[in-house]
Amino acid sequence: MRRSSDKMRTIRPGASRFSDLIRQGLQGRMPSANGDTTMHALFLKHRAKPGRRDELEAVWQRHMKPAIDANDGHVVYIYSFGAEPDVVGAFQIYCSKPEADTFLQSPAYLAYLEDSRPLLAQEPEVTVLEPRWIKGG
Numbered sequence: 001m002r003r004s005s006d007k008m009r010t011i012r013p014g015a016s017r018f019s020d021l022i023r024q025g026l027q028g029r030m031p032s033a034n035g036d037t038t039m040h041a042l043f044l045k046h047r048a049k050p051g052r053r054d055e056l057e058a059v060w061q062r063h064m065k066p067a068i069d070a071n072d073g074h075v076v077y078i079y080s081f082g083a084e085p086d087v088v089g090a091f092q093i094y095c096s097k098p099e100a101d102t103f104l105q106s107p108a109y110l111a112y113l114e115d116s117r118p119l120l121a122q123e124p125e126v127t128v129l130e131p132r133w134i135k136g137g
Contacts, residue, residue, distance in 0.1 A: 039075065040097040041129035046088040047121045053086050056119045059112060060088075067108035073099030086121065093131060 048056045060079065068077050076093040094100040103109060 038096045039093055039131045040095075040100045041093045041131050042091070042100070043127045043129060044090045044092075045082070045125040046090070046116075047084075047124075048086045048088065048119055049121045050086055052119045053081070053088060056088060056116055059115045059119065063108050063112035063115065067103075067106060067112075071103055071106075073103055093134075 046056065065079075068074050073095050074092060075095055076091070078089075078091040080089045080091075081087065082089050092100075094103070
């Protein structure tokens with residue numbers, strides 16, 4: 001795996017703990033002792049049409065990776081392939097729901113939607129999560 005930038009780091013076996021890698025991005029954004037938080041998290045499962053996952057990743061690389069890398073509203077973003085050959089997963093933590101809403105209206109995200117839709121077998125499955133505690137923060 002390769003390191004793409006100072007903001008987005010690739011985690012390799014034997015590398016520093018995940019909590020160490022994200023600590024800087026989480027400072028001042030952690031839930032309070034009673035669990036109150038303004039952070040907003042999502043897990044998305046995308047299913048590409050058979051044999052088109054690599055094309056879908058190329059679209060993500062072109063539009064989303066640079067936009068996420070430049071977006072301070074993303075605290076954590078994990079892009080991954082699922083065990084199934086046509087599945088892509090994305091786990092995201094934003095500073096807040098308004099930060100997420102702003103990003104979802106960005107030109108890069110809208111271009112990604114337009115270019116990725118023909119490659120998808122179905123609409124993505126979206127699970128909204130409310131972070132209550134994150135190790136290492």
